[in-house]
Amino acid sequence: MNTVGALKRRPFATLTVDEKRAVVKLGPHKPVVTIQYQTKAGNVQNQKHNPTVNPMDNFLSAREWLTVDVEDKRLYCxxxxxxxxxxxxxxxxxGFHRISYIGSSMEKHDQAREHRSAVIDLKLFLRRTNHFEVGSLISMNSDEIERHNNLVCRNREIVKRLINAVIYLAKQEMAFRGHDESETSVNRGPFKELLSMVAKTDSLLFDHLDSSTVFKGDSKTIQNEIIxxxxxxxxxxxxxxxxxxxFFAVIADETTDVSTTNQLTTILRYVHNGQLKERFLGFDNVSEVSGAEGLAGFILNILKEFDPESKLVAQTYDGASTMSGRTSGVQARIREVIKRAIFIHCMAHKLNLALQDATKAISKCVIFFATLSGINAFFGVSYKRTAQFHKSCHLHQTTELAGGKRKPQAASSATRWAYKSRTKVGLDLGWSSSTVEEAVTQLKHLEDNKFADIYDCKVDANPPETQLKFCKLLNSESFTNFSKKDKFPDGILADLENSVYGSLFNTAALKDQLGYLYNSNMPxxxxxxxxMLYECDLKNDLPQVYRLTNLALTVPLTLMWTTCVVRNKLTVSATTSGTVVEDFG
Known part of the structure; x- marks a missing residue:
């Protein structure tokens, strides 16, 4: 370990603390070797170096720092x-090999600053490492070990409280910092004020914030690092x-925030442990990304770490031509790369379009929304009118508008649901109750199925792809019929086999497992x-059926043939993310 060869192969700086201490304790390696050297006359002679008997006027044995390499037969410090x-x-x-000049060379090396510094470091090394080496904890007495462990546990508990504070503010969508966070400030910002409030009932956190001088954990840098x-x-x-x-599907949409930054919202939809998940990935600045080609590349780059080539089965956007264009939209460009990533128009946007057309087809609804816009336009142009509006709300005990802070807002865009229920309630209790009641009645009891017809018309205008007909295989209303002899849906199964998803399944095994599903009492x-397939571990017994259910759940839509249209009633369920997740049955 202390030989020259060993130290060349593994330099001293790369050794562990314990290995370094062992090398230093062993000291210089001084084996008996024969060193070949050249005399001043040019003759080559051999000099045997023996650390105990040295014929060369004790030059070699007089230097404690001298060591010899047995491989190249040279001297080293x-x-x-x-x-x-x-x-x-x-x-x-x-290595030094000019033995004829060894006396003067060693004298010169003794005086070198680099050598003297190395000698001092060598002599102090063992003393220093007695205090700092990792293994020294073993030699501590039990009290020191206990104090060390208690300090580690205490620091971990402090960090836990800091993390919990960050999570709380993030979940509440609150800002972290304040305008003035100095010690004399009345309001030091949400994060510091939250820690101060918790510290009133938490002695550990109180002691830390009161006594810590090096690390308190409430700085902006620590906040950002934890986030x-x-x-x-x-x-x-x-x-x-x-x-x-x-499988997984991607749901994305662009929006402009208050700072006019164009941001892309990305959500992944997949089935994990038998449960449908929709996970928000984040906001990405796409202000400098232009065109469908740029957006498609940007989305694919986001999905790169999730193995989209083998798992991406659907993509969902709004109806904007940049996103949904059949030839050069984002969805088309992504399908050029991933064939089975079919495009599905966001069903929430379709519902929005249907609602707009439904209100336009009912005269009283048209009058109602025009009244809302007119009220905003009339009262918004004058502070005196606004004051009179607030006064009227107080007189009529309008609870939602009593604070004098709200009035009906006009729709800013044809694709926005700008009219809130609180506005409707306020007017109902004010002076427009009769108009609102009639409009609500019309919305609840649409005559001649107008709304259902309009919705079907909108869906038919953007029909689901034929690639998705396989979902009929899992329509529970047909299970009883499919279980009968000669009633198995072979045609639908053939559609699946010929679709972009056909390569994902073993059709023969799937048919056999579907036969069991249709004849069993499954949900x-x-x-x-x-x-149930996951929790009962049936995914191993019915793997193709489990895979099919996962695919059907992952695809973000409610198919038009599974939408329940009854007289005067249309059932549509939507998630907060804007895509429909209610399924069949």
Whole structure:
């Protein structure tokens, strides 16, 4: 370990603390070797170097720092070999072999600053490492070990409280910092004020905030680091869930925030452990990304870490031509790369369009919404009119408008649901109750199924792809019929086999497992079916059916043939993310 050859192969700086201590304790390696050298007359002679008997006037034995390499038969400086920062000298790099000049060379090396510094470092090394080496904890007495462990546990508990504070503010969508966070400020910002409030009932946190001088954990840098770490861990969790899922779909939309920054919202939809998940990945600035080609590349880059080539089965956007264009839209460009990533128009946007057309087709609804817009336009132009509006609301005990802070807002866009229920309630209790009641009645009891007809018309205008007909295989209302002899849906199964998803299934095995499903008492609701297959470990007995249910759940839509249209009633369920997740049965 202390030989020159060993220290060349593994430099001293790369050794562990315990290995370094062992090398220093062993000291210079001084074996008996024969060194070949050239005399001043040019003759080559051999000089045997023996650390105990030295015929060369004790030059070699007089230097404690001298060591010999048995491989190249040259002399080296042991302290410099270990600690010298300048390593291009012959005593460290190549070895000294000019024995004729050894006396003057050693004298010169003794006086070198680099050598003296290395000798001092060598002599102090053992003393220093007695205090700082990792293994020294073993030699501590029990009290020191206990104090160390208690300090570690205390610090961990403090960090837990800091993390909990960050999570709380993030979940409440609150700002972290304040305008004035100095010690004399009345309001030091949400994060610091939250820690102060918790510290009133938490003695551990109180002592830390009161006595800590090095690390309090309430600085903006620590806040940002904790936020970044939580985001990284959340994304890694999503990545692990998607990794275990059979498929996933992407849901994306662009929006402009208050700072006029164009942001892309990305959501992944997949089935994990038998349960449907929709996970928000984040906002990405796409202000400098132009055109469908740029957006498509940007989305594919986001999805790169989730293995989209083998798992992406659907993509959902709004109806904007940039996103949904059949030839050069984002969806078309992504399908050029991933064939089975079919495009599905967001069903929430379709419902929005249907509602707009429904209100236009009912005269009283048209009058109602025109009245709302007119009220806003009339009262908004004058503060005196606004004051009179607030006064009228107080007189009529309008609870929602009593604070004098609200009035009906006009729709800013044809694609926005700008009219809120609170506005309707306020006017109902004010002076427009009769008009609103009639409009609500019309919405609840649409004559001649007008709304249902309009909705069907909108869906027919953007029909689901024929690639999705396989979902009929999991329509629980047909299970009884499919279980009868000669009633098995072979045509639908053939459609699946010929679709872009055909390569994902073993058709023969799927048919056999579907036959068992149709004859069993399985849950009719698709989400319940997937959950039961997973929890009862039937996913191993019915793997093709489980895979099919996962695919049907992952695709973000409610198919038009499963939408329940009854006289004067249309059942449509939507998630908060804007895509329909209610399933069949």
């Amino acid at each position: 042991f302290p410099c070999l270990l600690f010298a920062k300048k390593r291009d000298t012959c005593w460290v790099e190549t 970044a770490l939580i985001a990284t861990m959340t994304r890694e969790l999503i990545k692990e869930e998607v990794k275990s899922a059979d 009719g609701k698709l989400s319940d079916l997937a959950k």
